[in-house]
Amino acid sequence: MAKEKVIEEIIEVETKEPIVESTNSIEDLPGVGPTTADKLRDNGFDSLMSIAVSSPKEISTITGLSETVSRKIIKVSRDKLDMGFESGADLLKRREKVVKITTGSKSFDEMMAGGIETGCITECFGEFGSSKTQLAHALAVNVQLPVEKGGSNGKVIFIDTEGTFRPERIIQFAKGVGIDPEKALSNIKVARAFNSDHQMLLAEKAEDLMKKEDIKLIIVDSLMGHFRADFSGRGQLADRQQKLNKHMHQLMKLANQYNTSVYVTNQVMSKPDMFFGDPTTAIGGHIVGHNSTFRLYLRKGKKGCRVAKLVDAPNLPDSECMFWIREEGLRDE
Ligand code: ADP
Ligand code: MG
Numbered sequence: 001m002a003k004e005k006v007i008e009e010i011i012e013v014e015t016k017e018p019i020v021e022s023t024n025s026i027e028d029l030p031g032v033g034p035t036t037a038d039k040l041r042d043n044g045f046d047s048l049m050s051i052a053v054s055s056p057k058e059i060s061t062i063t064g065l066s067e068t069v070s071r072k073i074i075k076v077s078r079d080k081l082d083m084g085f086e087s088g089a090d091l092l093k094r095r096e097k098v099v100k101i102t103t104g105s106k107s108f109d110e111m112m113a114g115g116i117e118t119g120c121i122t123e124c125f126g127e128f129g130s131s132k133t134q135l136a137h138a139l140a141v142n143v144q145l146p147v148e149k150g151g152s153n154g155k156v157i158f159i160d161t162e163g164t165f166r167p168e169r170i171i172q173f174a175k176g177v178g179i180d181p182e183k184a185l186s187n188i189k190v191a192r193a194f195n196s197d198h199q200m201l202l203a204e205k206a207e208d209l210m211k212k213e214d215i216k217l218i219i220v221d222s223l224m225g226h227f228r229a230d231f232s233g234r235g236q237l238a239d240r241q242q243k244l245n246k247h248m249h250q251l252m253k254l255a256n257q258y259n260t261s262v263y264v265t266n267q268v269m270s271k272p273d274m275f276f277g278d279p280t281t282a283i284g285g286h287i288v289g290h291n292s293t294f295r296l297y298l299r300k301g302k303k304g305c306r307v308a309k310l311v312d313a314p315n316l317p318d319s320e321c322m323f324w325i326r327e328e329g330l331r332d333e
Helices: 002-011 034-042 048-052 056-063 067-081 088-096 106-111 132-142 167-177 181-186 196-212 225-230 234-258 285-291
Strands: 121-126 155-160 188-192 215-221 261-266 294-300 306-311 319-326 329-331
Touching (some): 034 056, 048 067, 048 234, 056 067, 106 306, 106 319, 121 132, 132 155, 132 215, 132 329, 155 196, 167 329, 181 188, 196 215, 196 225, 196 234, 215 234, 225 234, 234 261
Parallel strands (some): 121 294, 155 188, 155 215, 215 261
Antiparallel strands (some): 294 306, 319 329
């Protein structure tokens, strides 16, 4: 395990740059003909962004081109993408469009400075039973509220990898906020993902739906379950991280492009004692962490409450709050 963690850190790719949309295809890169393009696509490098954040060695191994040519390809991808630079005014404009979705608990919302933000990924990690899935259900309902009530009048895509989506729970939460339960259910598009490839495909297909419907929340519950099962051998870790990186990029792209919130759940390491006494280490390594803007750690507290801890959020201090899961939603007591 400890070794795995180290490997995860080494192969991590820094991916905090904002995604700037481009109509360029990878065939426009120098030295990339149809055959090379196919090889790149087969390995998950299907966009300029994925190439721009890769290494010459990676590209060279996949395509059989020299590292010098690979370096050039990466450089041109970066140039074409105009990577990383947006004017302050553009960013401000983008920030103004951000909507915050209420969790249902005032203290939780306050900790998040209003709620779960659109335009970015919120990762929620914690042990089994810590209420990650409950929060997913609550958000799936609350996002449908009008803006003044803490919603976004939006619809939901729910990618369910563990079979834990419960329509009955949606009905209860909808009643709790005064939304017609039938309507609430019809606004949530649920897809069961059966393996990691299927999960990735669903995230790609999500875009078709988003072009037609006003989706304001994408849920992936859980993000890592299939990736863990499908790439269980130590030798498969690099493959897993590469696919996971692609998956996270896809989600980030959707969040950015459609000003949608993305909520993903994650498990914690099963042997936390091995990692420098930090019991809150989420799996997926830095690929997941670096791609998530907000990271929430949930755990069971005293007297049946749950504790949410916000870690590493931009502009917000690390802090904790308590909340309760009630029949009708998340509450402060
Ligand atoms: P995780 O996804 O983190 O494994 P869940 O979100 O599934 O955890 O949390 C399950 C917990 O939610 C249960 O242990 C229970 O305490 C609480 N819960 C589930 N349904 C209800 C309900 N109808 N009313 C109150 N609490 C509930
Ligand atoms: Mg769950």
